[in-house]
Amino acid sequence: MGRYVIRRLLQFIPTVLGTMFLLHYMTSLAIQFSGNPVRALFGDRTPPPALLEAVTERLGYADPCLDQRGNPCFGLFFDRVADVFLRFDFGINLRQREVTELVADAIPFTLKLLVIAMVFEAVVGIAAGVWAGLRGGSFADNLVKISTVFVISVPIFVLGVVVREFVGVKFGNVLRDQAWIPEVISNGMFSPGFKPDYPFASLIIPGMVLGAVSLATTARLTRTSIMENIRADYVRTARAKGLANKRVIGVHTLRNSLIPVITFLGVDIGAAMAGAVVTETIFNVPGIGRLVTLSARTGESSVVIGVVTMLVLVVLVANLLVDILYAVLDPRIRYE
Amino acid sequence: MSTDVNVKLDALPGLDPNAMPLQVKDLHVEFRTRNGIAHAVNGVSFDLRPGETRAILGESGCGKSVTAQAIMGILDSPPGFITGGEILYRGVDLLKLPEAQRRKVRANRIAMIFQDALSALNPVFTVGFQLGELFRKHRGMSRKDGKARAVELLDLVKIPAAKQRVNDYPHQFSGGMRQRVMIAMALALDPEVLIADEPTTALDVTVQAQIMSLLAELQRERNMSLVLITHDMGVVADVADRISVMYAGRVIEEAPVDDIYASPAHPYTKGLLESIPRLDLKGQELSAIKGLPPALTNIPKGCAFNPRCRYAQDVCRQDPAPPLYQVSPVRTAACHFWKEVKGDV
Amino acid sequence: MSDIVLETRDLVKHFPLTRGVVFKKQIGAVRAVDGINLQLRRGETLGVVGESGCGKSTLARMLVGLETPTSGDLFVQGKNMSKVGAAERRRGRRNIQLVMQDPYTSLNPRMTVGDIVGEPFEVHPDVLPKSKRRARVQELLELVGLNPDHINRYPHQFSGGQRQRIGIARALALNPEIILCDEPVSALDVSIQAQVINLLEKLQNELGLSYIFIARDLSVVRHIADRVAVMYLGKVVEIGTEDQIYENPTHPYTQALLSAVPVPDPKLRGLRDQIVLTGDVPSPANPPSGCRFRTRCWKAQDICAQQEPALAVREKSAHPSACHFAEVRDVVHAVE
Amino acid sequence: MSDLTSAGTAIGGAPVGAEGPVPDAPATGGKERSASLWADARRQLVRDPVFMLAFVYVLVVGSMAAFPTLWTSQDPRNCSTDRSRLAPSGDHPFGFNILGCDYYSHAIYGARPSIVIAIMATGAIVVVGGALGLLAGYYGGWVDTIISRLMDIFFSLPFLLGAIVFLTVIKRQNILTIALVLFLLSWPTIARIIRGSVISSKDLDYVHAAKAVGASNGRIMWRHILPNAIAPMLVYATIVLGAFVAAEATLTFLGVGLQPPEESWGIMISDHQVYFLEDPWLLLFPCGLLVGTVLSFILMGDALRDALDPKFR
């Protein structure tokens, strides 16, 4: 087990470096081909070359290799890697703020959002999946099946905007007119977006929107998995042991069925982080997704690389944790 | 012995301690599939006396495992449905019992072991957990006591170092050891009837010998009745008292073990016996049964065996299927020409 | 000795066990096959029996070229396969064909019967010109008792016994002299089993084939084999004619094995002197010293742990047996 | 790395429902049938109303993409701001968009980029991802290591973030580049599915049988392994087609997707979603078409999985 973890950790190194290089090269190419991102800072007003130069220099876009189209800029890359891993320095953005600081500001919101989303999708998704799985072919099954397919096929930004307008604004305003409803519900939870006064309550609905798509997938996965396992020999054994149906399902079937679901949820952390790009925009959550989007658009390569590198690390660690959890759930893996 | 353990169970309505431990009467099971209805069991009847070993013999797809599952009440439903018949435990029709009471019968009175112990044991729980669970759920024991009993059971089935191995997972055991765990699990609550569904098919001969002798020993000690489901004529000859031979969901011959081997009264039984190469009988040419067993969705009219039968006449190809003829006071055979078949040997 | 069509000399297959996170080092080996010497004469059937894990399948895989031996030599018609050129080796290999155990998995479900049986011709295009292949395939189907018109059917349209016939037809396509049957009937029902065995015997008579017949089912081996080799933990422990092995086994393992086979005759119940072995087969990664069977042997003495008994004819044994105390012991008393 | 066939497995349902293998008949149940997979699957699919409905829908959308003139004679580029956002009427069933272009013809012509992107990206992941997965699974060893690490790298990039970064960098946001980015970020999943599938099928008996006959690696991969590993890939590819149609719209919403004057459903949706309170039909028509397409692909994938998976027969 320990060796397994170490091996996985070692596998990180090429993955992280590879991902960083990919991002580095992409952003370098962007500068090489489309020019200095600093220029956009000045907008319609053409800056004096001296000023442009000074700002460029200060922001670290002055490396000569960034003028040579196609040059992979290995030197710059190694500098960056060294900065990141030796000095924990992820660079600064165009407005001269440390990327680490930017991330530190943004990450609590994203994490909260993520936790809400994951809890929502895990609890509701698994419950719905079990419900449908146990009653294959029934109304409940079809209900879950159809509603999940539908949720998956609606683009998340449409879903998000509709929820914001109808739940946050329209329905929320109705609630806000009712005096008896506690503030935290009417002003917090049903706020049309993130609200600093209710840093947690106002993230519940955005989190649910973020979790919705994966919720559908979780439900479907659970359903399939339950259906497969409910016919397994060991479930038959459990029945033959005269155990109550509740226990047969709850103990003997569920744990086995959850193994693929857990795997999915682990992988989904990364996807949810990406999904947060849309959700955070729609619900004005000052999180990581928004940060990356804005930076990518203004060509702030250091921010993009820094943040995405951190995210990739998070995703990889999450995957590792899932693998460990997987081993905990499934002893067959543990003793390999 | 075993009846005093569970008081509640004695409250089963109509329980008659003197009745036979198990009686199956005209059991019908069908599977409703996309490709039509498969008639897996079509009127199976047999009974089981205390301490007796009843073999149900047949090839794959003849309905023997479905019968076992129907008796245990663990049929996958849907698609499987019991469409008729009775399953009597000491005079009580299990099919009419409410689920809660029926559940108590399982493991307590009638237990079962399966062919593939690896898939029949839950891979994610330790053996100790799965054994102890029986005591905890049926006997209300604590986790600790349950585990202690689990160790005792593993000892009983001769698993070395039971104390340590109780914490292992099924995949850490060898095939033979796993089957022992299955046996331990089945015997945990001292059932009166044990159904063994191909318990040794997946095992090597030497391991099979170990398991069969263990089973025999435990059966003797506990005066347990055994339903042995198998396709292995050798094993049957070794342990069974009485045999029911099944073909296409029907019992086509039923007799004490000696009679069957000495003079089969059904052409199918006869064909089976002739087609096995035998260690002790060298050099005989194998006489194979021609053709294939029928699909359960499409059982031939009349006698299901008629297309493969060398005795078949027109009467065999027409409904109804041949009834069970009383061949002798203790045996029956579902063949119109049982006399010819028998006399032929 | 041109009579010997196939011979193995000290054939060994070890699967390395590795350990280590980055740099794997070998810490041991699974000794699946550990020095096997066998000879197969023209037209004879050599049965190889043993229980799971004894190495008989690995041996089979080496014989047909699916596995490269760790050491030792394989002679096909006197030619050492590891010493000859590639073309020669191909020709040699062509001479040994395989019939596999499971008729359901050994035929590619996506290919027609004609494609399956004809595949050897495509792989060895020099054997038969394209134009004649179809006719030959049909001929082969007829030979194994299938309707040649079914050449365009798919395997699933056949029953288990018929599929095994297809497998046999495929093995016969290249006109091999040797056919290796790896448990060819163990997956079949008893009534079907007999059909296949009869077919194999018929083909041997007609085509003068030599069989290596690997099986767990001792009754079947006895029925078909001329000579029998008994394997235990990667070694042949006893070899002799079918009579010698079945009537006068001298190795304790063979004796135990034979005694464990149930006899389908209730009259013999209780009369057989059954030897019930204790314990499991030791791991081939760490076999016992000396005689490998000694851990479960009732005759074991100190010498068994120290000295590995050679497979040789001994005082009380008329045929080679790898036991220091080889002697005949009556196992089955037929009751008249 | 944990297995990510999730999208594949997850988005699949299994209507185990009323059928299932008949116990006690293992030999004739599942295994035998897996053989005629395609013929059987076809038979089953044709009988499945959900699949047929979805299939017809996809055909309709496909014909819109391939032959837009079949569906409309209007020129979507004939616009006048005077007709901005006129409501649907008989001649113009979808009304006019904000620039006063006929919305119906827009929707018809908008099908092409969405579908073309999805098909190109899916084709690329099937070919490249499939090939890499096949090589990694079949050869193992260092080939596997390199391909797997490469998969990890692309895989660890969260999809939308990766797409934003790539597309911002590429800048020329046209059908080709969007398809390219979708491909780059999605091929590892399919490679993984194939890899797993190949690893499990390369030890199958019939593969050994072919080897024993002396078949070359190429022949074994092409004739024996691939045809049997392709079913899960096909199912996944169908579902991913739908996902890509939706992804194009989402990327457009994020401003890194297609750019006008290109017409696509994504552009239509993101251009008009702000008007959905005033003129909801501006959002509803393209959204409905999009959701319908995605839905159809998913349902088709579902049905295909059910039809192809012997487990659920």
Add this chain to the structure above:
Amino acid sequence: MRGKFLKVAVAATATAMLATACSGGGNDSDDAAGQAGGELRVYAAEPAFLLPSAGDDEPSIYVIRQLYRGLVKYNAETGAPENDLAESITSDDQKTWTIKIKSGYTFDNGEPVNADAFIRSWNYAAYGPNAQNNSYFMKRIAGIKDVSSEDPDGEGPKKAPEPKAKELSGLKKVDDQTFTVELSEPFSGFPTTVGYSGFFPMAQACVDAADKCNETPIGNGPYKIEGSWQHNVAINLVRSDTWKGEAGKPDKITYRIFADVDAGYAAFQAGELDVMYTLPPARYKEAKATYGDRLYEQPGDNFTYVGMPIYMPEFKDKRVRQALSLAIDRQSIIDAVFDGRFTPATGYIAPSFQGARENVCTYCKKDVEKAKQLLQEAGGWPAGKKLQLWANAGAGHDKWLQAVGDQIKAALGIDYELKVNLQFAEYLETADSKKFTGPFRLGWGPDYPYLETYLGPLYSTGADSNNSTFSNPEFDSLLQQGGSAKSIDEAIPFYQKAEDILVEELPVIPMWWGKVGAVYGENVDKFVWNAVSDADYGATSLKQN
């Protein structure tokens, strides 16, 4: 709503708002009493900087203006400059200006606001290596060249050397409350320009630790920051005790930061905001219906134009440019795409500016006949050549540009294609290097409330933002005469003559002027909009319940 994300960036870059706080016109002092207090919650986008020397975007200036105060402020109604911290700003030659500062003002940390505070701030902004965005505004002050770093080879790679001087030679302290500013060239509008937030003073402590001061500003204005800048979340201001001038109305101003204007509007609808200074374009109609009087509208001063690549042969002839302009129905596009939120441009100077005239541009109305005629006279359009219309990606410009193209196509039969792939940075570089191959959209916001801001930077020969490469000696000389005129009133005629040249030559096709649309909540008592510096939160009062 493509490119909502860029909206911030665009706003940040495309507009340089003049800024200063203003306690409103004289008339609101009547009802000021008793309405002070409360918390005003306003919509904001994430500012770029909170340093006066660096913040040049709308969101930054909206905050800086409440934290800092400068020499002059603008009249809420007329936009005319009025002395704020300045006692007087005088000059004889329009080149050297003497500035006297009122005494008694301090920064929040107690430092006095004196001549040094201004000199320090302006020097800090101008010094090249500091890379402050507002150094641009110091370019008229003598000595600017010496404090900027010059690129030795003009190409980049080498690190720029230290500038020759650390301070602007044009700034001279006379005494604690007085200093002089020498400009490189005479400029009559100078007193107007110093109301811009880039000219606000900075404390020594702030210059010493600029990064920290950016997060926790040390201001001299009516409000001070509570806590520090919560990036992307909020900025909270409370009334400052050290401010000696007219106090702000609300006790607190809370800027809630939104990345997406639609999200902000949703929050406003949910009653979480009191003021939104902008509206999502598509919600305009709805807002008008819902909020009625509480939707504040005013003509704005942001100029949107379609530049003409005069460097290309096809566009050399002014009749072609005129024809193109005549083909466009501006109002129709505004109605369709922007819900009528813009004012069609009929000249080159914002209507709200002193000196602006109505309908000076005769070619800015749709007249298809005339357009066709002019085009024909000019020799027509090269057959088969597509008109390439340029806009930057992701900011929603493509939509109206497409409408422009449609109209040109309909009127003149010239087919068009859109070139809207470039992100803003690259787009601007394309502009700088004059590589547009067809008409290009750009915008211009005034640097200061003086009409010259619409003329010199855009059309004088070789000016930085003269992307059309327009060059007209008469125009240049008129601008010079305007700059050295004795007063603003004397200068205006020169500028108007210059504008006359533009409306004939059409170096760019004027499209429209931005229209301000703000909404405020029911509990806002009086919403104040400054003619120059837009929403003035300090002067906006809340209803007291």
